[in-house]
Amino acid sequence: MLLRMPPRLERFGAVTIYDVAEVIALDSMGLVSNEAVYGIPPQQLAEQASRTFIVIPTRDEDPLLLEGVISSVPLPSPVVLVSASSLEPLDFYSHELEVIRTHARLTGRRALAVHQHDPAWREALEGTPLKAMLEGDAVRRGKGEGMVLGVLVASWLGAQFVGFIDADNYVPGAVHEYALAYYTGFSLLNSRFSMVRVAWYYKGKPDSSHMLFRKWGRVSYHANSLLNLSVSLCRRVETNVIKTTNSGEHALSMELALSLPWAGGYAVEAFQLVYLLEACYVQLEGGGKRCPFLPAGVKVLQAETRNPHIHSEKGEAHLARMAAESLGALYHSALALEKVRAKVRGVLSENYYEEEPPAPRIYELEGINAKKAVSTYLERSLLAFDSRRG
Numbered sequence: 438m439l440l441r442m443p444p445r446l447e448r449f450g451a452v453t454i455y456d457v458a459e460v461i462a463l464d465s466m467g468l469v470s471n472e473a474v475y476g477i478p479p480q481q482l483a484e485q486a487s488r489t490f491i492v493i494p495t496r497d498e499d500p501l502l503l504e505g506v507i508s509s510v511p512l513p514s515p516v517v518l519v520s521a522s523s524l525e526p527l528d529f530y531s532h533e534l535e536v537i538r539t540h541a542r543l544t545g546r547r548a549l550a551v552h553q554h555d556p557a558w559r560e561a562l563e564g565t566p567l568k569a570m571l572e573g574d575a576v577r578r579g580k581g582e583g584m585v586l587g588v589l590v591a592s593w594l595g596a597q598f599v600g601f602i603d604a605d606n607y608v609p610g611a612v613h614e615y616a617l618a619y620y621t622g623f624s625l626l627n628s629r630f631s632m633v634r635v636a637w638y639y640k641g642k643p644d645s646s647h648m649l650f651r652k653w654g655r656v657s658y659h660a661n662s663l664l665n666l667s668v669s670l671c672r673r674v675e676t677n678v679i680k681t682t683n684s685g686e687h688a689l690s691m692e693l694a695l696s697l698p699w700a701g702g703y704a705v706e707a708f709q710l711v712y713l714l715e716a717c718y719v720q721l722e723g724g725g726k727r728c729p730f731l732p733a734g735v736k737v738l739q740a741e742t743r744n745p746h747i748h749s750e751k752g753e754a755h756l757a758r759m760a761a762e763s764l765g766a767l768y769h770s771a772l773a774l775e776k777v778r779a780k781v782r783g784v785l786s787e788n789y790y791e792e793e794p795p796a797p798r799i800y801e802l803e804g805i806n807a808k809k810a811v812s813t814y815l816e817r818s819l820l821a822f823d824s825r826r827g
């Protein structure tokens with residue numbers, strides 16, 4: 438893959454955000470960088486892939502889609518499925534396991550599957566900072582909660598980078614491209630605390646009667662403009678550099694993933710940027726909150742992929758919840774001045790939602806012993822699958 442060298446960057450305290458870099462060639466067949474584009478030779482790409490583990494969060498998606506997703510992740514990358522799918526009356530999860538098991542057997546890929554509502558998590562997380570994720574018998578439902586489990590398992594497996602790809606991706610070519618963008622992006626950033634976030638060229642849903650490839654998702658449009666506005670007001674210089682506030686497809690260096698606090702539910706992606714800009718820009722310059730990424734700082738690359746992002750239609754109520762949770766991350770942060778908070782309430786009430794957005798649930802991973810937690814989980818679990826054990 439060849440990525441255009443990011444056209445410009447903006448620095449906010451210890452956070453560097455690169456403006457969107459497009460994919461210039463999906464498959465460069467060995468041709469590598471010049472001054473305008475960046476690519477790495479095939480051997481280096483394969484090495485980067487083997488260090489980058491792909492986490493797939495899923496909840497009751499069609500196993501056919503999962504099959505397309507898992508078979509499109511380049512083979513050197515180990516895969517971790519974190520499922521919150523139903524176990525009864527229909528055992529959706531067993532269908533997912535069948536997909537993973539067959540794939541791992543045919544390819545030899547390292548693959549693990551864990552279930553979010555597995556009671557074995559209680560023993561694994563009790564007495565750790567992630568106890569806060571427990572509810573009832575197991576881990577609370579929520580996409581962010583699933584992603585945290587994915588980070589833990591990837592860390593236990595020895596990942597140096599962790600990338601997320603949703604299980605409801607209809608276009609296998611898009612999944613392949615996201616993975617290549619992660620590998621190429623990390624190599625380009627070459628930094629301890631780095632993040633690659635995908636900006637879709639176009640996105641859409643398969644069952645719209647008049648299919649429209651939208652440039653911006655309905656929620657992303659507002660989330661991006663409100664986050665840019667917040668930063669602009671804090672800095673008193675206007676910016677529009679942020680284009681991936683809600684990017685479900687994104688990847689982090691493991692060091693960054695383990696030191697960041699994580700938000701639950703659909704606040705997860707927006708909170709990553711909000712937290713970084715809050716702790717490592719606004720409050721750092723104001724002498725407040727501790728920024729754990731000094732002196733190196735954090736680099737965020739935004740990569741625009743070529744394939745359309747086509748995923749499942751989940752209805753208006755779902756969009757409303759997503760909007761409220763992701764805008765809630767901004768609303769309850771020090772970035773949001775009253776003007777922004779009023780705009781957030783306006784956007785929510787016009788489009789989706791009458792109440793104040795909820796504050797994100799925050800989980801700290803710092804100080805957790807991932808090896809111990811995941812080993813305990815795997816020893817106790819009756820639901821997990823590990824390709825090494827069959």
Ligand code: GDD
Nearest residue numbers: 494495496519520521578579580583603604605654683685
């Ligand atoms: N493990 C787990 N647990 N997975 C979940 C859960 C959960 O509680 N809830 C949803 N998922 C899975 C879904 O099955 C899907 O594979 C993926 O997480 C994304 O969830 P969707 O429900 O499809 O969300 P979306 O498509 O509306 O939003 C996606 O894109 C947004 C940007 O447009 C998500 O990735 C958002 O987080 C993102 O902001």
Ligand code: MG
Nearest residue numbers: 603605748749
């Ligand atoms: Mg989706």
